Amino acid sequence: MNKARLLAEIDPQMACFRAICAEEEAATSLLISMKDQGYPLSDQYHIWSHENKAGVIVFIRAIINWSKSIYLEDEAGLGEPLLRSTDDPGRPAIEIVLPVKGAEIVLRPRPPLDIRSQGGTSLKDVIGSYLRSEVNKGLAAEIKAAIKVRANERNRLLYATDEALPGCFSNVEYYLKNQGGIVNALLTAVGLVDPWRKPDYPFSGLVEAALEEYVEVMKSGRR
Template identity: 30%
Template sequence: MPRAALVDLGAFEFSEFERGILECLEGLKGFPRFALANALVHLGKAYVLAPIDMEMAVFRAITAEEEAATSLILVLRQRRYRNAKKLKFDRHVHKLGLNEFIEVIRAHLSSLRGVPNVRLKRKLVRDSKRMTLEIQVGSAWLEPVPPLNLQSRDDTTKQVYFFSREVAARLARDGAKSLKDSLRKIADTRNQILYACERGRPEVVSTDLEQVLGVVRSRVFRFAILIALLFPYRKRAPFVQQAIDAFLKSVEGIEVEMDYWESPPDIA
């Protein structure tokens, strides 16, 4: 039986941008593909359930995000990134925590001065569509190979930066003692929408549901973009390794190497 194209999954209409992302993922195989396909199916069922069972719609949506995160973790393992096996796709804190940590990294990048313009682009490579990243330098657009073949270092120590300032700001905002505690509260959402507690029974307000599904949908496709930027390339990208190590150090307290990949990025 031929496998279904990713763009044919999900009981909702993909945008042109979303379809473009999925077309770049048709070469994805095995467990990572199954997990991503399942994410799309869960997301589609969330939209179907929304008018009749809002709690289960949210549950399906959360599961969609977790499955997309699982697909990313599996790709990182397949590409043999150091410490990728310490990312656990059977732990809610890791799966739901990945997107939160991406927000930590985004806060860091947004704070930098003189950040160049960056754009995603699709191109045809040996009869398959591939997602690439282009960075503007002057009037030229350069393409790191692989994408994210970059690195961020601390201005003071010159060591690889593990986003400590942004993590501290996140903890202050959440009033949490550790990032793991903060992420655990997010992971507990799955149970909170299904089970009663001393304050009463859970209830999803219909006015919130459309926003929730939209947020989760954007997270699923954020993971899809990252997978598309990673899985075609055997060469490991320094910024991806930096993000993995920073996540494990911040969430699990795992000590990692502080300095690696001294060579400049390759440019296509």
């Protein structure tokens, strides 16, 4: 992202391309981490697929929106989640601190994303509901198509088509700022997932549920 910002004035097209590559590299780090840890279904995706990489942030946004709803609607009596750095796993990591309303105590889940559902609605379905709201699509194949459009942004920057020459985004400064936020969210996810490994920590329930929904969507539409 630093190089993208440096290039913005002299070569905005390449600046945007570098920003896309930054997102892809950060998303790949998360996909590789889950595969390396042996998360269920992590053998069902290809880490070098542009579509798979473009889809990661879409799922993270859905999870963020869901987590915000928990404390905004006061469903669990918890305050706004806080992110903190920690070395509890024996290496630099990120933890989630959950203030308990009405008490001077906080919760520190270990691992941070080990959240699980109880009752009739699965956590996978909850994530799926917020995912469909995020992209305004109802079917898995429709969500996959919307993600495919995102993945093709890099091609519009690099290659001519029958309709147009290679182009650039109209507001490069805004685009780079937005991409910076995406990269930050992806790297934060890596810090919440990668250091918290077996045998010291179990698989995270939220990661398992999100991965199940991710694989279902990204494999949809295949023949």
